[in-house]
Amino acid sequence: MHLDKTMREICPMVQCTGCSACYNACRHQAINMTENELGHVYPQIDEDKCVGCNLCQMSCPVVNKPLLRYPNFCFAVALLKDEDLKFSASGGASTALMRAVINENGIVYGCTGEDVFHVHHIRVDSLQDIERLRGSKYVQSEIGLIYKSVLADLNSDKTVLFTGTPCQVAGLKSFLRKDYPKLITSDLVCHGVPSQKMLTENIHYYTSESDGKNIKVSFRRKKCGSGVNTKLNSGRIEFGWFLRNQPYPDVNRKFYDDSYMFGFLQCLTFRDSCYTCRYATSARCSDITLADFWGLGDDANYEKGKGVSLCLINTERGQSLFDKVRDKVNAQERDVVEAIIGNGQLQKPSDKNNAHALFRCLYPKLGLKVAIEKSLKKEKFKLIVIQPLKQNIKRIIGWK
Ligand SMILES: Cc1cc2nc3c(=O)[nH]c(=O)nc-3n(C[C@H](O)[C@H](O)[C@H](O)COP(=O)(O)OP(=O)(O)OC[C@H]3O[C@@H](n4cnc5c(N)ncnc54)[C@H](O)[C@@H]3O)c2cc1C
Ligand code: SF4
Ligand code: SF4
Ligand code: SF4
Incomplete structure (x- = not known):
């Protein structure tokens, strides 16, 4: 089936996450990501440029739903030094994983807030630049054409760690349309995004x-x-x-x-898709899922005020990356069920106000x-x- 040139929607707009997979996929620059009245971005097709090839729909994770997997293991994680931990959103599990990939000459993709008027995803290849990705920015990060850059790195046989919201991970996978053994993905448990x-x-x-x-x-x-x-x-x-x-x-x-x-x-203030988010569930679309470890039992013995990450290991690929950091952080294995009970967004999407x-x-x-x-x-x-x-x-x- 070819995309009708007059059809403006790649997927139902109410479900569109703004992941930009379609924008990355279009080879005719026929898609622009444009803001609605709330500032949330949606693809808009320029019908004069569109050739009706349907690549955008084939790359859309709303149309081609990604596989979701229930986690195999669960860990509480905190970086060892307070001086380091304070720069991370929760326990710094993401930072530890990103450093491990860079240490083996891999590439990391993540969200930087260094320009607060343009929070967006960047490519990072040094330990120093990992610092640019640390901390949660509670806003939708602009993906731009970063999935194309991920593809170029994978085609150059590089190991890539992509970090982002679950819909961004789903967008990347859907854009790639096949598995790359050297791609590792890490998503966040996500409440929703303002613009x-x-x-x-x-x-x-x-x-x-x-x-x-x-x-x-x-x-x-x-x-x-x-x-x-x-x-x-x-x-x-x-x-x-x-x-x-x-x-x-x-x-x-x-x-x-x-x-x-x-x-x-x-x-x-979230975009519409957040209120029915199909990724707000215990089954995940990435190799490793990170969050705040809400509901962590007192027996776990962490100073919770300093931040403790929840780390769900969903695949063998996620497990082998986690094994590289396990001894370098304060990691304690926990029950997956404890994590699900403590974290509402592992159960269902946020309720619309x-x-x-x-x-x-x-x-x-x-x-x-x-x-x-x-x-x-x-x-x-x-x-x-x-x-x-x-x-x-x-x-x-x-x-x-
Ligand atoms: C919009 C948003 C909503 C969230 N909602 C919840 C929630 O409801 N419940 C919960 O338990 N946790 C939620 N989190 C996750 C939590 O805030 C932490 O990101 C998580 O615990 C990882 O912390 P860390 O210390 O390991 O990360 P750090 O070591 O601080 O590293 C930060 C990581 O987050 C990524 N990142 C930061 N901002 C964004 C962004 N805007 N978009 C995509 N990636 C980003 C970076 O690329 C990096 O990988 C949310 C995060 C975001 C960005
Ligand atoms: S149908 Fe093809 S040319 Fe048209 S917007 Fe989609 S990807 Fe671009
Ligand atoms: S690919 Fe992403 S941005 Fe494009 S229509 Fe689908 S959900 Fe929306
Ligand atoms: S809740 Fe998060 S993962 Fe779900 S659609 Fe919104 S931004 Fe994407």
């Missing part, structure tokens, strides 16, 4: 700085002493999900005081901050008034 447009707009509420490289954004904060996550560098701003009741940097800011993070954590339709209407007209404030008024009231009130009542009557 770059939203992140950029949010940062502009804090600063008029136009060069995204001069701005340091920290999406989360850890208890690893001072470092990138806790220090406010002069001329730079940080925002994100800060620990409650901790001064930051000179105000007592709660996570709900930042529109972007509030919208993210309340599942308001009830105010999503309202937000969708308001954002294009009123901008991010006002749209989120108006959409999440009730949630904020609950957090600021109802919850503390309930806690105080419990304390007074001795239930707590």
Whole structure:
């Protein structure tokens, strides 16, 4: 079947993850990834350039569903030194795996946030450059034409580790359309993604700085002493999900005081595909799945505030990479079931916030901050008034 030139959809738009596999596959530059009114990117076909070859549909993971596998093993992982650990999102399992691949002359692909106005995937071939990939950026990373670069490396017989959200891993595999023995994939357990447009707009509420490289954004904060996550560098701003009741940097800011993070954590600002995400399940599309190890039992003996990664080993290829780092990190084997019970996104996709339709209407007209404030008024009231009130009542009557 050939793609009808007048057919605008490669897959149903509501399921399109923006993975860019179609964009990479088209040999006629007939596809552009364009933003919708929320800033989420979707492929748009230029019908004048399209020859109807159907390669885009053949590369789309929504049309050609990837194989999902239930994990074979589960580990808790943390890097050994606090000084190192503080630069990673959770326990630094991803960093350990990326270093192992580079140490054997392999290539790593991952997401960099060094320009906060353009969070995107890059190719890395040195240990030094691994640092550019560390930390979670809670926004959809732009893939660009990076799958083509992965293919070129695989065709040059290089070992490649690709890291990303599950839909990006699925997009890469679907683009490649066959297995390459030297490709290793590592996906993240994923809550959902806001758009770059939203992140950029949010940062502009804090600063008029136009060069995204001069701005340091920290999406989360850890208890690893001072470092990138806790220090406010002069001329730079940080925002994100800060620990409650901790001064930051000179105000007592709660996570709900930042529109972007509030919208993210309340599942308001994700792209449509995230609410029905087929990768939000215990069966995985990659060789190794990484996440925060929520629900890790106290017997595991980690300082959880410093970050502990969940590491699910889904294939033999994943196992052989993990074996190379196992002795270099604090790794403890755990039950896969413990991980699934502790992590909602290993069970089902995020629930769409009830105010999503309202937000969708308001954002294009009123901008991010006002749209989120108006959409999440009730949630904020609950957090600021109802919850503390309930806690105080419990304390007074001795239930707590
Ligand atoms: C959008 C998003 C949503 C997430 N939701 C959850 C969740 O609901 N529950 C949960 O347990 N964990 C979630 N995570 C995963 C978690 O935040 C950590 O990324 C994970 O624990 C790995 O941490 P680490 O210390 O091993 O990674 P680090 O050593 O800090 O390395 C960071 C790794 O993450 C990759 N990465 C960073 N940002 C992005 C991005 N925007 N897109 C693609 N890849 C990226 C980098 O390429 C790198 O491989 C999410 C991550 C992202 C990016
Ligand atoms: S049908 Fe072929 S030419 Fe047309 S957009 Fe798809 S890949 Fe490109
Ligand atoms: S390949 Fe990816 S970006 Fe293209 S239509 Fe399919 S899901 Fe959307
Ligand atoms: S929730 Fe699913 S569709 Fe959304 S970014 Fe994550 S993996 Fe992709």
